[in-house]
Amino acid sequence: MAELNGSPIDGEDLKSLALVNYAHFTSMRIEAGCRVRGWDLHMQRLARDCMTVFGTQLDTENVRTLVAQAVEQLQTPTTVRVTVFDPGLEMGRTGAKANPDVLVTTRPAATLPLPALKVATVAFSRELPHVKHAGLMASLYQRRVAQQAGFDDALFTETNGDVTEGVTWNVAFIDADQIIWPSGNVLPGITAALIARLHQPSVSARVNAAEIHGMQAAFATNVSYGVRPIGAIDGHQFDTSHPLLAELSEKYLAIEPDQI
Numbered sequence: 001m002a003e004l005n006g007s008p009i010d011g012e013d014l015k016s017l018a019l020v021n022y023a024h025f026t027s028m029r030i031e032a033g034c035r036v037r038g039w040d041l042h043m044q045r046l047a048r049d050c051m052t053v054f055g056t057q058l059d060t061e062n063v064r065t066l067v068a069q070a071v072e073q074l075q076t077p078t079t080v081r082v083t084v085f086d087p088g089l090e091m092g093r094t095g096a097k098a099n100p101d102v103l104v105t106t107r108p109a110a111t112l113p114l115p116a117l118k119v120a121t122v123a124f125s126r127e128l129p130h131v132k133h134a135g136l137m138a139s140l141y142q143r144r145v146a147q148q149a150g151f152d153d154a155l156f157t158e159t160n161g162d163v164t165e166g167v168t169w170n171v172a173f174i175d176a177d178q179i180i181w182p183s184g185n186v187l188p189g190i191t192a193a194l195i196a197r198l199h200q201p202s203v204s205a206r207v208n209a210a211e212i213h214g215m216q217a218a219f220a221t222n223v224s225y226g227v228r229p230i231g232a233i234d235g236h237q238f239d240t241s242h243p244l245l246a247e248l249s250e251k252y253l254a255i256e257p258d259q260i
């Protein structure tokens with residue numbers, strides 16, 4: 001399903017998004033009954049990024065109405081993406097006054113739980129890392145390279161080896177009963193924020209890829225699957241049965257979703 005400002009779309013509506021791709025978005029997992037975890041955080045992200053990308057306020061109540069309309073008949077968990085873009089913004093005039101539209105699309109949500117990830121590190125930084133923007137080409141290319149090398153995904157690092165984030169997910173490490181979120185230029189994930197609220201101590205600190213052997217476990221966070229164990233990074237194995245992994249997943253799934 002795809003609706004632009006609440007109406008069915010046609011090819012002309014998406015021409016700007018396809019050709020210019022100047023946009024930002026958020027994705028969320030909608031449960032039956034039009035409910036989503038962290039709705040307020042998703043709206044804060046959209047409002048913040050809209051101001052950064054387009055220099056204008058986003059009507060988040062309108063977004064609520066559009067998403068509710070799109071998912072009101074859904075009976076199974078669904079991943080919903082809200083993309084904000086301006087069809088009238090030209091590639092040569094991105095500095096013009098913007099009047100962004102709201103595109104709501106849906107796809108079936110992943111069936112949980114998912115298997116542990118095996119990832120490869122790569123020195124790479126996303127453009128505008130603090131914005132969840134539509135410029136995914138370079139990041140997805142790193143995923144492709146990793147998968148062709150036999151891994152499931154890529155984990156980004158700074159040039160000095162400091163771990164930052166995954167291609168479309170945040171990463172965290174477990175040291176005893178403490179959760180460590182790598183500091184640096186990363187996209188602040190909604191799921192990561194919710195999990196950080198659930199468990200203390202939870203800290204942000206420098207984590208270098210050369211030092212991860214000292215960690216007991218690692219996991220990825222994303223709205224599509226919540227908490228997903230990481231079984232290996234560059235061949236270093238982690239404990240996917242660490243009790244805190246199951247505890248975090250259970251606590252996350254137990255969060256009462258917000259009614260849209």
